[in-house]
Amino acid sequence: xxxxxxxxxxxxxxxxxxxxxxxxxxxxxxxxxxxxxxxxxxxxxxxxxxxxxxxxxxxxxxxxxxxxxxxxxxxxxxxxxxxxxxxxxxxxxxxxxxxxxxxxxxxxxxxxxxxxxxxxxxxxxxxxxxxxxxxxxxxxxxxxxxxxxxxxxxxxxxxxxxxxxxxxxxxxxxxxxxxxxxxxxxxxxxxxxxxxxxxxxxxxxxxxxxxxxxxxxxxxxxxxxxxxxxxxxxxxxxxxxxxxxxxxxxxxxxxxxxxxxxxx
Amino acid sequence: xxxxxxxxxxxxxxxxxxxxxxxxxxxxxxxxxxxxxxxxxxxxxxxxxxxxxxxxxxxxxxxxxxxxxxxxxxxxxxxxxxxxxxxxxxxxxxxxxxxxxxxxxxxxxxxxxxxxxxxxxxxxxxxxxxxxxxxxxxxxxxxxxxxxxxxxxxxxxxxxxxxxxxxxxxxxxxxxxxxxxxxxxxxxxxxxxxxxxxxxxxxxxxxxxxxxxxxxxxxxxxxxxxxxxxxxxxxxxxxxxxxxxxxxxxxxxxxxxxxxxxxxxxxxxxxxxxxxx
Ligand SMILES: Nc1ncnc2c1ncn2[C@@H]1O[C@H](COP(=O)(O)OP(=O)(O)O)[C@@H](O)[C@H]1O
Ligand SMILES: [Mg+2]
Numbered sequence: 001x002x003x004x005x006x007x008x009x010x011x012x013x014x015x016x017x018x019x020x021x022x023x024x025x026x027x028x029x030x031x032x033x034x035x036x037x038x039x040x041x042x043x044x045x046x047x048x049x050x051x052x053x054x055x056x057x058x059x060x061x062x063x064x065x066x067x068x069x070x071x072x073x074x075x076x077x078x079x080x081x082x083x084x085x086x087x088x089x090x091x092x093x094x095x096x097x098x099x100x101x102x103x104x105x106x107x108x109x110x111x112x113x114x115x116x117x118x119x120x121x122x123x124x125x126x127x128x129x130x131x132x133x134x135x136x137x138x139x140x141x142x143x144x145x146x147x148x149x150x151x152x153x154x155x156x157x158x159x160x161x162x163x164x165x166x167x168x169x170x171x172x173x174x175x176x177x178x179x180x181x182x183x184x185x186x187x188x189x190x191x192x193x194x195x196x197x198x199x200x201x202x203x204x205x206x207x208x209x210x211x212x213x214x215x216x217x218x219x220x221x222x223x224x225x226x227x228x229x230x231x232x233x234x235x236x237x238x239x240x241x242x243x244x245x246x247x248x249x250x251x252x253x254x255x256x257x258x259x260x261x262x263x264x
Numbered sequence: 265x266x267x268x269x270x271x272x273x274x275x276x277x278x279x280x281x282x283x284x285x286x287x288x289x290x291x292x293x294x295x296x297x298x299x300x301x302x303x304x305x306x307x308x309x310x311x312x313x314x315x316x317x318x319x320x321x322x323x324x325x326x327x328x329x330x331x332x333x334x335x336x337x338x339x340x341x342x343x344x345x346x347x348x349x350x351x352x353x354x355x356x357x358x359x360x361x362x363x364x365x366x367x368x369x370x371x372x373x374x375x376x377x378x379x380x381x382x383x384x385x386x387x388x389x390x391x392x393x394x395x396x397x398x399x400x401x402x403x404x405x406x407x408x409x410x411x412x413x414x415x416x417x418x419x420x421x422x423x424x425x426x427x428x429x430x431x432x433x434x435x436x437x438x439x440x441x442x443x444x445x446x447x448x449x450x451x452x453x454x455x456x457x458x459x460x461x462x463x464x465x466x467x468x469x470x471x472x473x474x475x476x477x478x479x480x481x482x483x484x485x486x487x488x489x490x491x492x493x494x495x496x497x498x499x500x501x502x503x504x505x506x507x508x509x510x511x512x513x514x515x516x517x518x519x520x521x522x523x524x525x526x527x528x529x530x531x532x533x534x535x536x537x538x539x540x541x
Contacts, residue, residue, distance in 0.1 A: 168369035
């Protein structure tokens with residue numbers, strides 16, 4: 001749980017009425033932003049380099065009409081979600097396996113940290129060499145990106161479990177498995193979610209980066225292709241579409257999170 | 265009256281002296297080492313609690329009362345000496361005791377009802393019996409109506425009561441209680457004290473009860489020990505002569521109460537240099 005989220009949770013408790021207004025403010029903010037861009041495009045900014053909201057909108061409309069956008073979005077979405085599911089599953093499982101023993105955790109912690117420090121995107125050429133130019137390298141890169149974030153977050157959650165709760169259950173006669181199920185898992189679950197929420201955008205980054213290097217479909221291909229034709233509106237349109245999908249998915253995760261942790 | 269009282273006392277004492285030792289501390293020392301230095305909490309600490317005895321521990325804050333209970337529960341290990349419980353050395357987590365800790369240890373993701381059911385779940389008690397016993401216990405501690413609440417929505421006193429219920433429900437032979445009634449209002453405190461005495465009478469459990477309330481200690485216990493300041497030893501070991509059964513609301517008017525109170529108060533006051541606990 002980041003500080004920002006904690007603050008948001010608190011403010012939504014104290015100010016139930018301001019909640020609806022926030023969406024209005026957000027819409028206004030977006031409109032102003034787009035309006036300024038639109039107005040500046042031409043007199044201040046060269047539309048060739050910076051495009052304009054209206055041109056981007058037109059491109060989006062055209063792509064949606066012809067089905068190009070749906071096709072490429074779906075490819076990227078498929079790669080990312082597949083990678084996300086694999087990466088998150090392995091991340092959680094491995095974190096619980098490693099976290100079950102203090103010695104094990106402390107032994108491999110520095111190695112994982114070292115690997116974590118490598119920019120995952122730098123692995124793309126390697127994965128393309130190994131797995132070709134189909135969906136596989138994109139899924140693997142998305143999966144690896146998600147894996148590390150989920151693994152790390154979950155492991156730090158496990159390390160911070162309140163030992164007093166563990167002790168309470170042990171004195172009641174609970175075995176290790178019961179302690180894991182009743183205390184460690186529920187205590188680490190918010191951290192799992194933090195990892196998932198952080199990991200999702202990185203999953204997209206991984207998939208798109210691999211697409212940009214070698215592919216004939218997906219948002220990464222679309223931006224690369226548009227840039228190749230010096231079509232700035234096309235580049236922005238592709239990124240904009242990706243932004244919307246990521247935001248919607250994150251919102252969905254957040255809703256699940258709020259429901260799951262309603263005991264707080 | 266005096267004769268009867270003397271007789272009761274004699275019977276009580278002889279009964280307890282004949283019981284085997286349930287809990288033993290032998291020359292126990294406990295030193296905490298940290299970056300900020302070392303704290304010697306216990307030194308040459310000796311204590312025997314007989315089976316079925318109700319022992320109260322009072323002492324200044326930081327004198328090691330909670331440490332004594334942690335050692336008994338096997339959550340802490342002595343630096344020197346040995347602790348035994350039910351004639352066995354305590355070497356790991358001791359699951360033959362029920363430990364009501366000073367801090368909150370309810371699981372925040374479970375409701376009151378689910379929290380109290382955890383020990384029964386661990387013991388594989390069948391579901392119908394489990395829910396029956398949970399319901400009974402919730403009524404006993406006065407939490408009816410709050411079954412579906414999560415701990416974050418309960419007051420401090422209610423959380424203590426839920427912890428009390430969770431400790432009592434699996435009927436451990438020995439109870440360790442660390443200031444269990446501290447945050448409760450006076451009225452409820454009396455109710456729960458009476459309930460605890462009733463339970464103790466009926467079951468003959470050994471109880472080690474830490475409190476900062478001398479009246480409470482005299483009301484409940486067969487014996488009250490006063491810890492000195494660190495490194496702690498037993499400064500006063502006071503047998504409570506007030507006969508049983510006792511009524512929690514008028515123990516303080518019983519003959520002998522005054523004397524006990526004065527002696528215990530004096531022992532605590534002497535060491536804590538104006539800062540009583
Ligand atoms: N795990 C620990 N590490 C370091 N110091 C500790 C630890 N537990 C207790 N202490 C110290 O031991 C002393 C006695 O603590 P405690 O037994 O909790 O006292 P009491 O319950 O009588 O108030 C305190 O000064 C406390 O700071
Ligand atoms: Mg204490």
